[in-house]
Amino acid sequence: MTSEKPLTLPTAGNGINWPAAPSSRARAKLRTKSVQKKYTARYIQILEAAAREFSSKGYHVATTKDIAEHLGIQPGSLYYYIHSKEAALEQICRVAMEGYVAFSESIKRSDRSQVEKVRDLVSNHLATIEHRPAFFKVFMSHRHELRDEVRHEIGRQVRQYEKNVEAIIRQGARKGEFRADIDSASAALALLGMCNFVAVWWRKRPSAGIPQIARQYADLFVEGLAVRSATAQANPRGMRSAVSAAGRARRGSLNER
Numbered sequence: 001m002t003s004e005k006p007l008t009l010p011t012a013g014n015g016i017n018w019p020a021a022p023s024s025r026a027r028a029k030l031r032t033k034s035v036q037k038k039y040t041a042r043y044i045q046i047l048e049a050a051a052r053e054f055s056s057k058g059y060h061v062a063t064t065k066d067i068a069e070h071l072g073i074q075p076g077s078l079y080y081y082i083h084s085k086e087a088a089l090e091q092i093c094r095v096a097m098e099g100y101v102a103f104s105e106s107i108k109r110s111d112r113s114q115v116e117k118v119r120d121l122v123s124n125h126l127a128t129i130e131h132r133p134a135f136f137k138v139f140m141s142h143r144h145e146l147r148d149e150v151r152h153e154i155g156r157q158v159r160q161y162e163k164n165v166e167a168i169i170r171q172g173a174r175k176g177e178f179r180a181d182i183d184s185a186s187a188a189l190a191l192l193g194m195c196n197f198v199a200v201w202w203r204k205r206p207s208a209g210i211p212q213i214a215r216q217y218a219d220l221f222v223e224g225l226a227v228r229s230a231t232a233q234a235n236p237r238g239m240r241s242a243v244s245a246a247g248r249a250r251r252g253s254l255n256e257r
Contacts, residue, residue, distance in 0.1 A: 046071065046081045047095065050088035051134035059089060059142045089142060090150050096139040097157040099128070104164035114172030118191075118225070119218040121165060123211070125195045129202065130210040136199055162188055169225065178225040191221055 049070040053062040064085050068075040082088045103124045107117050129136050143154055166188040172178035194217060198210075207213070 043081050046078065047088060047092055048134070050082070050085065051092050051132075051138050054085075054089065054092070054142060055134040055137045059085070059138070059145060064088075086147070089138070090146060092135055093139050093143045093146060093150070093154050096128070096132070096135045097154055097161070100125070100161045101157050101164070104161055104168075108164050108168055114168055114175060114177045115222050117168045118172070118222055119215075121168065122191070122195060122218040122221070123214045125192070126198060126210050126214045126217070129199045133199070140196070140199070162192065165191060172225065176227065179227055182225060187225065194221070 046067065050062075050067045053066045053070055056062075057066065062085065064078055064082075065075050067085070067088070068078045071078070082091070104121060107120045107124070110117065110120075112120070143151065146154065162185075166184045169178060169182070169187050169191075170184035173180045173182065173184065198213060198217075201207070202210070202213070208216070
């Protein structure tokens with residue numbers, strides 16, 4: 001297995017529904033916190049392995065046998081945690097998207113300036129690409145293959161994330177930190193598209209690390225939103241048209257569906 005930053009295990013009440021053991025007999029074995037923690041950690045390892053297999057081979061080609069071999073276990077042992085690759089895909093997408101919603105809600109409610117909030121959004125969004133590249137790739141490439149009920153659930157999470165980003169930009173305009181002539185919805189889609197596209201080229205050519213890229217992208221975006229001088233404000237049409245065009249080009253947005 002490749003070395004990656006361990007996925008932070010969420011605490012109770014953060015909105016992520018971690019699976020219970022698959023039977024009453026199994027649940028009886030998970031009564032103590034130490035055993036439950038061990039079970040959850042192993043479950044995360046299995047999701048990581050599934051994400052790597054789906055990412056490298058493609059969701060339709062990869063099998064549960066591939067996932068088990070990746071982990072060095074028998075397929076029968078895998079079924080204790082996931083019953084199918086469809087179940088693995090569902091949980092990978094849930095974990096990925098609920099993480100975005102959680103950090104954007106936290107940033108939106110913080111006491112930091114709107115400029116700092118945008119910087120925090122960019123940093124957190126790109127951190128996912130660095131630390132969980134397989135999760136990100138699988139989410140972007142295969143969530144449309146989820147069963148309808150789960151796909152709609154994920155779609156609602158995507159829209160909530162976009163609304164959180166939009167709210168931060170809109171509040172910045174109200175507070176005078178950002179330009180009032182910018183459409184906040186289009187600006188939010190432009191920001192997400194810009195960040196998502198990093199996954200296409202990062203590591204495929206010499207480039208800076210993700211933290212530096214996040215700072216540069218945040219600088220570009222914040223400067224574009226910044227309140228301009230009276231001379232610059234005399235011709236706002238160019239920037240507004242560019243941002244609106246970026247909003248229409250939703251291909252890079254998380255909301256591509």
